[in-house]
Every structure is written in C-alpha cells, then in structure tokens.
Amino acid sequence: MRWTKVVALSAVGALSLAACGGSPADNAKSGKTTDSSGGGPASSAFLPDAVGPAPAVSGSKTGGTLTIAYASAPQTLDPSANYYQDTNVILKLTNRTLTVFSVRDGKSVLVPDLATDLGKLSADKLTWTFKLKPGLKYEDGTLIKAADIVYAVERSLAHEELPGGPAYQDEFLKDGTTYKGPYKDAAKTFGGAEAPDDSTVVFHMAKPMQSFPYFASFSQFSPIPKAKDNKDQYTNHPLASGPYMFKSYNKGENLTLVKNPNWDAKSDPARHQFPDTILFNFAKDPIPSQTAILASNGADASTLNWDPVDASLVQQVMPGGAKASQLVTGASPCVEYFSMDTRKIPLEVRKAIAVAFPYDQIRKAIGATPLSYKPATSISAAQVPGMTPFVVNGLTGQGKGDPVKAKAMLAAAGKADFELSWYYSTDRPSSAASNEVRKQAFTAAGFKVKAIGGLRADIRKRVAEPNAPVNMLQGPAGWCYDWPNGDSIIPPIMGSAVLATGQSVGFLTDKKVDSEIARISALDVAKQGPEWSTLDKYILETLLPTIPFSYDQSNALFGNKVHNVVNDPNIGLADITGIWVDQ
Amino acid sequence: MLFYLFRRIALALSVVTATMIMGFFLFFAGPGDPALNLCGDNKCSAQRVSDIRKSFHLDEPVLRQLGDYALGIVKGREITSGGFTRPCPAPCLGYSFKTDQPVTGILLTKVPVTLSILVGVFILYALIGLPTGVYAANRRGTSVDRLIVGTTQTIGSIPYFIPALLFSLYFTIIHTWVPRGQYTSILDNPVKWASGLLAAWIVLGIYGSTGYTRYARASMVEALAQDYVRTAQSKGISHRRVLFKHGLRAALSPVLTIFGLDLGASFGGAVFTETIFDLHGVGFTAVNALSTSDLPVILGCLIFAAAMIVMMNIVVDFAYGLVDPRVKIA
Numbered sequence: 001m002r003w004t005k006v007v008a009l010s011a012v013g014a015l016s017l018a019a020c021g022g023s024p025a026d027n028a029k030s031g032k033t034t035d036s037s038g039g040g041p042a043s044s045a046f047l048p049d050a051v052g053p054a055p056a057v058s059g060s061k062t063g064g065t066l067t068i069a070y071a072s073a074p075q076t077l078d079p080s081a082n083y084y085q086d087t088n089v090i091l092k093l094t095n096r097t098l099t100v101f102s103v104r105d106g107k108s109v110l111v112p113d114l115a116t117d118l119g120k121l122s123a124d125k126l127t128w129t130f131k132l133k134p135g136l137k138y139e140d141g142t143l144i145k146a147a148d149i150v151y152a153v154e155r156s157l158a159h160e161e162l163p164g165g166p167a168y169q170d171e172f173l174k175d176g177t178t179y180k181g182p183y184k185d186a187a188k189t190f191g192g193a194e195a196p197d198d199s200t201v202v203f204h205m206a207k208p209m210q211s212f213p214y215f216a217s218f219s220q221f222s223p224i225p226k227a228k229d230n231k232d233q234y235t236n237h238p239l240a241s242g243p244y245m246f247k248s249y250n251k252g253e254n255l256t257l258v259k260n261p262n263w264d265a266k267s268d269p270a271r272h273q274f275p276d277t278i279l280f281n282f283a284k285d286p287i288p289s290q291t292a293i294l295a296s297n298g299a300d301a302s303t304l305n306w307d308p309v310d311a312s313l314v315q316q317v318m319p320g321g322a323k324a325s326q327l328v329t330g331a332s333p334c335v336e337y338f339s340m341d342t343r344k345i346p347l348e349v350r351k352a353i354a355v356a357f358p359y360d361q362i363r364k365a366i367g368a369t370p371l372s373y374k375p376a377t378s379i380s381a382a383q384v385p386g387m388t389p390f391v392v393n394g395l396t397g398q399g400k401g402d403p404v405k406a407k408a409m410l411a412a413a414g415k416a417d418f419e420l421s422w423y424y425s426t427d428r429p430s431s432a433a434s435n436e437v438r439k440q441a442f443t444a445a446g447f448k449v450k451a452i453g454g455l456r457a458d459i460r461k462r463v464a465e466p467n468a469p470v471n472m473l474q475g476p477a478g479w480c481y482d483w484p485n486g487d488s489i490i491p492p493i494m495g496s497a498v499l500a501t502g503q504s505v506g507f508l509t510d511k512k513v514d515s516e517i518a519r520i521s522a523l524d525v526a527k528q529g530p531e532w533s534t535l536d537k538y539i540l541e542t543l544l545p546t547i548p549f550s551y552d553q554s555n556a557l558f559g560n561k562v563h564n565v566v567n568d569p570n571i572g573l574a575d576i577t578g579i580w581v582d583q
Numbered sequence: 584m585l586f587y588l589f590r591r592i593a594l595a596l597s598v599v600t601a602t603m604i605m606g607f608f609l610f611f612a613g614p615g616d617p618a619l620n621l622c623g624d625n626k627c628s629a630q631r632v633s634d635i636r637k638s639f640h641l642d643e644p645v646l647r648q649l650g651d652y653a654l655g656i657v658k659g660r661e662i663t664s665g666g667f668t669r670p671c672p673a674p675c676l677g678y679s680f681k682t683d684q685p686v687t688g689i690l691l692t693k694v695p696v697t698l699s700i701l702v703g704v705f706i707l708y709a710l711i712g713l714p715t716g717v718y719a720a721n722r723r724g725t726s727v728d729r730l731i732v733g734t735t736q737t738i739g740s741i742p743y744f745i746p747a748l749l750f751s752l753y754f755t756i757i758h759t760w761v762p763r764g765q766y767t768s769i770l771d772n773p774v775k776w777a778s779g780l781l782a783a784w785i786v787l788g789i790y791g792s793t794g795y796t797r798y799a800r801a802s803m804v805e806a807l808a809q810d811y812v813r814t815a816q817s818k819g820i821s822h823r824r825v826l827f828k829h830g831l832r833a834a835l836s837p838v839l840t841i842f843g844l845d846l847g848a849s850f851g852g853a854v855f856t857e858t859i860f861d862l863h864g865v866g867f868t869a870v871n872a873l874s875t876s877d878l879p880v881i882l883g884c885l886i887f888a889a890a891m892i893v894m895m896n897i898v899v900d901f902a903y904g905l906v907d908p909r910v911k912i913a
Binding site: 073075076161231232235250251252253284285288292298457 | 683
C-alpha cells in the first residue's frame with residue numbers, strides 16, 4: 001500500500017491507527033484503553049466458512065446518530081478510484097465486495113462477503129472462480145449480478161478517467177496492461193474477468209496471484225450495474241449494497257449515510273446496522289474536535305475521531321488517565337523507515353549508522369507520543385500472519401544511539417568521516433526538527449553530514465529519483481501493506497524490479513532476495529507467512545538497506561455514548577461496522 | 584455622476600483583472616504542484632504525475648492557461664479532465680483540482696458563511712465601537728475617557744487568535760455556555776443560524792470594536808475642534824445637537840471609509856475566525872486551497888476578495904457624498 005494512503009488520513013503528520021485487544025465492551029466499563037502489542041499472533045487469517053449474520057455485539061442498541069469527524073477529506077468515493085483507508089472504511093459500510101475483513105476478538109479475518117467462499121483456484125493457478133450468494137440486492141431493490149462485478153473490475157482499469165486506484169488488476173489480470181476501461185475500450189472484450197451466469201464470476205490471471213482473495217476485498221470488486229454508471233458523477237452516490245447508503249454528500253465537507261432497507265443482515269458475516277444515521281464531518285481541526293469529544297457535551301458524546309491524539313490531550317487518555325475509557329489504540333498496517341542507499345553506502349558503514357541512530361531524540365523532536373508508535377524491528381508490520389519477532393543488527397527501534405561505538409566501527413572499516421547526505425523539507429516542522437537531530441547524532445558518530453533542504457513539493461520529486469546525488473532517505477519513508485501478507489510488503493519495496501520506480505527502499509539488487517520473492521510468492525498463502533518473516537530477517541541482518549523506525553499505532557477517540565469501538569489492524573482505523581451509540 | 588460611476592467600475596474591473604493575472608503567475612512561480620499534491624508523498628510514478636498534469640491542462644503554456652481561464656469567466660467553457668468533458672457556464676472559475684466541484688458553486692456555498700459572520704460583527708462594530716468612541720471623545724481628558732482608551736488599547740494589543748481560541752475552548756467546548764460554532768443557512772433555520780454564529784460574533788465583534796472606538800474618538804475629537812462647531816456652541820445651540828448634528832456627521836466620514844474598506848477586506852480574510860469557530864467561509868477555503876495547490880479555488884477566492892474590496896471602495900466613495908455635504912461626487 002502506498003504511504004499516501006496513510007498520509008491522506010491526517011493533515012498533521014504521522015498517522016497513528018489503533019488495534020484493539022480484549023473485549024471492546026469492557027473498555028467503557030473498565031476505564032482502560034485497549035492496546036495490543038505491535039507483534040503477537042497473526043491478526044488476519046482466512047475464515048472461508050464464515051456466514052452471516054455477523055457475531056452479536058453484547059449490549060448493543062439500534063438507533064441514534066454516530067458522527068465521525070476527522071482532519072482530511074476523501075478525494076473520491078468512487079469505488080473504482082479508491083485507494084485510501086478512510087474511504088475504505090466508508091465504502092465498507094455502503095459497498096459489499098467479494099470478500100471482506102471482519103474484526104473478531106481483536107483480530108481481522110478475511111471472510112466471504114458477496115461470494116459464498118474465498119474463491120476457488122484452478123490447478124494451473126491462473127483462474128479464480130467466485131459464486132455469489134443468491135438474492136442479494138442493491139439499495140434500489142434490484143438484484144446484484146455477476147456481470148456487475150465484471151463491469152466494476154473493467155471500470156477500475158479506466159485509470160485516465162478514474163485516477164487514483166490501485167494497479168494490481170493491471171498487473172495480474174489477463175489483458176490488464178492493454179485494456180483501458182469501458183469508456184475507451186467499449187468495443188473490446190476484457191479477458192481478465194467474465195460472468196458465465198448471473199451468479200458466477202471468473203477471473204483469468206496473467207500470472208499467479210495467491211493473495212487474490214485479499215485483493216477481492218478491495219472496493220474495486222464491489223458491483224456496479226453498467227446502466228447506473230454515471231462516470232465521474234458516480235462518486236456522489238455509489239449504489240449501495242451494504243448496510244448503509246448515501247443520503248447526502250457535500251464533497252470535502254460532510255457525508256450522511258442512512259440505513260439501506262435492502263441489505264440482508266443474514267447474508268453478511270462482517271457488518272451490523274446499529275445507528276440510524278452515520279455522519280462523516282470532513283476537514284475538521286483535530287484539536288478542538290478531540291477536546292470536544294473528550295468533554296462529551298451534546299453531539300460530541302456520540303462522535304469519534306481517528307486523527308493522532310494531540311500531545312496536549314495524551315495525559316488524559318493514557319492508561320490511568322481521566323478519559324482513558326474514551327480511547328482505543330492498536331496496530332496499523334504501516335511501518336516507518338530510514339533508508340540507506342546500498343549502492344553507495346557499504347554494509348559496514350550501514351551497520352555503524354544503525355548503531356548511531358538516535359531513535360528517542362527523533363521521536364522527541366517530531367512530537368511522537370506513546371500513543372502514536374511502537375518501536376519497529378522489522379520491515380513488515382508485526383501483526384502480519386507468520387511474522388516472528390526478531391531483532392538483528394541491534395535494530396531495537398528505540399534508544400539514543402551509541403556514537404562512540406559507531407565511530408569505532410567506522411574507523412575499523414577505514415571509513416572515518418564517511419559522508420552521509422539526504423534531502424529534507426524546510427517547510428515541514430517535523431522534517432526540519434528530525435533533520436537537526438540526525439545531523440547532530442551522525443556528526444558525533446564520526447560521519448560527515450550533508451543535509452539538503454528544500455520546499456516540500458520540490459523534495460517530494462527529489463526523493464523519488466533513483467539516481468539522486470544523496471545516499472540516504474530516498475524512496476518511501478514508510479510502507480503500509482495492502483493486505484496482511486508479505487507479498488504486499490517485500491516485493492513492492494525490496495525487489496530489484498522496483499529500482500527505477502522511486503519506490504525502492506535501499507535500492508537492493510540482491511539475487512537471493514529476488515529469487516526468494518519469486519519462490520515465496522508462488523506458495524500457497526497459508527504457507528507464505530513464515531517464509532516472508534525469514535526473508536525479512538535475512539534482508540535486515542545481511543543487507544541492512546533500511547532502519548525500521550516505528551510501527552505506527554492508530555488512535556480512535558470517542559465520546560462517552562459511543563460503544564464497541566474496535567480497531568482493524570489491517571486498515572489502521574476503527575471498524576465502524578459494529579459501533580453503536582446511546583441515544 | 585453616471586460618468587463617474589462608469590469610470591469607477593472600469594477601474595475596478597482593471598484592478599480585479601490585474602489581481603487575477605498576478606495571482607496566476609505567482610502560483611506558477613511558487614513551489615506548489617497540484618499533481619504531486621494529489622498524488623501524495625513519493626508514490627506516483629513520473630508517468631502518473633504527467634497524466635494528472637495533463638488532465639488539469641497544467642502541461643499547457645501558462646499564457647494559454649490564463650487566456651482560457653479569462654475567457655471562461657466571460658463566455659464560459661468546457662473543461663476536459665481525464666476522459667470526461669464538463670460544461671462550465673460563465674462566469675466559469677474552473678473546477679477544483681481537489682474536490683472536482685465547480686469553483687463558482689464552491690464560492691456560492693462559502694460566501695453566505697463569511698457574509699453571516701460579517702453581518703453580525705459589523706453590527707456590533709457599529710453598536711459598540713461607534714457610540715463608545717463618541718462617548719469617549721465627549722468626555723475627553725476625563726477618567727472615563729482614559730479608561731475607554733486604555734481598555735481598547737489593551738484588548739487590541741493581544742493577538743486576536745488568543746482570546747478567540749480561549750473563548751472557543753472554554754465557552755463552547757469544555758463548557759457549552761455559548762453554542763458551538765457551526766453554520767446553518769438562515770433560510771433553513773434562522774435561530775440555529777444565529778446561535779451557530781454567536782460565538783464568532785461575540786469574540787470578533789468585541790475585539791474589532793476596539794479599533795472603531797479609537798477611530799471614532801479621534802475623528803470626533805478633531806471634528807469638535809473645528810471652527811463651525813465652536814460657532815454653533817457660541818450661538819447657544821444645545822451640546823447634544825452640536826455633538827450629533829454638527830460633530831458626528833463630519834466625524835463619520837473617515838470612520839465610514841475604514842468601515843467600508845474593512846468590510847471589503849474581511850470577505851477574503853476572516854481566516855482565524857472561520858478556522859477557530861469551524862465556520863468554513865471564503866477565508867478558510869482559500870487557505871485550504873493554498874495548502875493543496877488547488878489553483879482554481881485559489882484564483883476564485885482571490886478574484887472574489889479583490890472584487891469585494893474594489894466594490895466597497897466604490898460604495899464608500901458614494902456614501903461619502905451622502906454623509907458629508909462638503910463632498911460632491913463628480
């Protein structure tokens with residue numbers, strides 16, 4: 001997943017999202033914030049036999065209005081063009097897909113949604129077949145057909161008309177690279193998907209994609225009847241198949257959802273329909289919004305905010321704080337890195353950089369709170385199934401760094417006064433502050449430092465250049481996985497194939513890494529997890545292209561009338577589908 | 584008089600046009616890149632960025648973009664973005680890069696918010712600032728005068744956003760003694776409209792009145808020192824009549840000038856108030872557009888603000904003639 005998906009959620013810098021452990025209903029009673037550790041057991045698994053209705057929520061009541069207020073605003077609510085997490089949360093309420101994540105007991109599992117199972121793979125691994133549950137309807141009462149899903153996938157390939165969505169369908173579906181969507185290529189037949197009958201969808205792959213069931217949970221797989229496609233206006237009211245439907249939408253301002261009378265709870269293993277109305281208020285300044293929520297007066301008592309908790313409010317919501325029961329925290333799919341160009345910095349020098357790295361000082365400089373991060377020790381987020389916690393090369397994700405030891409390491413390697421160079425944004429306070437800390441720490445460790453400042457818009461271009469005249473911090477500053485499997489993490493940023501795209505972390509061109517990526521990607525998904533974990537460890541231990549910095553944590557702050565707030569660690573936001581409010 | 588009016592309108596149009604042109608070129612001279620903003624950090628390929636720029640016609644020469652934009656205001660135009668073509672009737676201010684909404688429509692929803700704030704605030708300026716200033720001038724040199732001047736200077740010396748933030752926090756959020764800021768159209772619910780603006784009116788109204796108090800006082804003091812006022816007093820005319828009929832009328836002119844110019848400027852500039860009290864008017868929209876390099880919205884707000892300033896200039900000049908008989912409009 002792109003780092004942009006995370007950035008879009010908050011206008012104030014590093015995003016933090018929450019995972020929850022324990023019973024959400026206990027949160028309000030016990031006064032404890034729920035928190036799960038950054039690592040631990042797999043937080044997503046396949047649950048192919050899950051059927052509706054969704055598991056009951058004890059104490060739940062229907063009715064009332066739930067308000068979600070946060071700092072940014074969705075760019076689009078068109079399912080074909082969506083690739084942002086906040087929009088995922090919204091569209092999960094309104095648009096069902098072939099599969100869907102369901103949060104159960106703090107874990108996020110993949111369950112069948114419109115489909116009867118998680119898809120059947122052919123022997124040659126090039127065909128995925130899904131059967132639809134019978135009798136499912138849109139908000140207007142018309143039946144959902146397999147052809148609507150095929151059309152939706154075709155529509156998601158119209159990147160020029162509907163930009164912004166993912167490109168997995170281009171890469172993995174047959175004809176994906178040549179078919180330009182139903183507007184430009186109306187006369188062409190798309191070979192990547194077909195509907196042999198009203199209840200069967202067949203996907204033909206250009207190459208195997210073991211994680212296809214995960215991908216089928218994307219909004220690009222929610223059905224769109226061709227007759228109802230009003231192109232660039234579809235974003236204003238996508239036809240609902242979920243428990244809620246659009247009532248009104250003022251782009252950039254607010255969105256009101258009301259109950260969809262044609263949603264069948266018995267067919268849906270992942271969602272509930274508790275509040276009568278769900279109101280999204282966009283572009284809200286988080287500090288007054290969060291202060292008001294904690295005060296819980298009037299409508300603020302049934303409001304939720306998922307921006308990072310402001311530092312001024314942290315003490316109130318930390319465990320033991322007066323308002324601790326109004327916060328849920330936990331894991332997010334995002335990990336932050338500090339990358340080193342392996343083509344320009346020798347391994348021994350990279351190890352010295354890791355030893356000197358001033359984690360604590362950087363966190364202090366950028367105003368990170370204990371709610372916003374956990375120290376990272378791996379490239380992959382810790383909750384990915386199959387991840388085994390490890391620490392290699394002293395990469396604990398915390399500490400003040402050891403400049404003396406680093407200096408000795410440099411001297412031993414004959415690399416004293418090795419020059420480190422990077423870009424940073426002068427008009428971004430956190431970037432400037434972090435830069436100063438790094439300069440001091442690395443200078444004390446015997447490096448020469450060259451930090452090149454510039455305005456953010458300019459720096460953005462420069463850090464994406466594969467051959468820039470610097471040797472650190474190029475490429476993405478972090479990565480959020482699209483689904484909880486290593487094939488959504490390692491290949492997009494560590495393979496040599498991405499070297500020229502501006503997406504490479506560390507510019508690795510390691511043959512073993514590439515061959516392992518190919519080998520593991522071909523395995524059954526259930527077997528991939530531990531293999532990716534081993535490769536993750538190998539990369540950091542042997543190649544050290546990057547210093548993992550933080551596992552981002554998510555926060556959900558809510559008024560005292562909001563209940564059953566649980567975090568989805570695969571989305572990094574609160575799962576709205578089970579929240580209920582007191583009236 | 585009519586000729587004067589036409590001349591002033593022509594001048595006003597040239598000012599607004601010059602503002603538009605300057606804004607256009609300043610945007611492209613600056614570091615913002617709408618395509619990169621839409622892409623987010625680092626994650627778009629060069630091809631993708633190029634595609635976005637093309638869809639917004641940002642790859643065309645700047646002069647051509649300016650020409651299309653200017654023509655659109657007069658004639659309207661069709662805007663092609665991606666594969667879709669949309670009509671944009673005159674006055675076409677383009678479509679927002681970020682929200683894909685017509686800028687004219689955006690302004691039509693934002694202007695009433697700003698206007699609603701200003702209506703209440705300027706009524707308070709007139710009800711508090713003017714009488715207080717006149718009163719202070721009438722009691723010039725006394726302890727009352729010193730108290731008024733001292734108070735207005737103290738309040739005026741505190742940066743506006745501090746009392747605004749504190750008021751918002753303690754009076755509307757932590758303790759809901761005053762309703763939270765929110766905008767409801769007066770046509771939908773007049774009571775909710777007024778209650779949602781009350782906090783902004785109180786804070787900005789009181790804060791801004793301090794300036795008008797000082798303007799009115801200074802102007803009144805000068806007017807009361809004129810020969811004709813002394814003549815009126817020596818003729819035995821009552822002090823009250825001298826004050827209001829002779830003194831105030833002359834003192835009003837400079838105050839009116841400031842009032843009018845302030846009103847015009849406020850249409851584009853009530854950013855703090857709109858942000859702190861969550862009232863998304865023109866100022867708030869403009870600042871947001873700047874942060875995302877949303878050129879059409881930036882230009883739309885700029886043109887609107889410039890138009891309001893020049894329009895209020897014209898109104899003030901004409902109002903001069905009504906208020907001050909010594910002034911003849913020609």
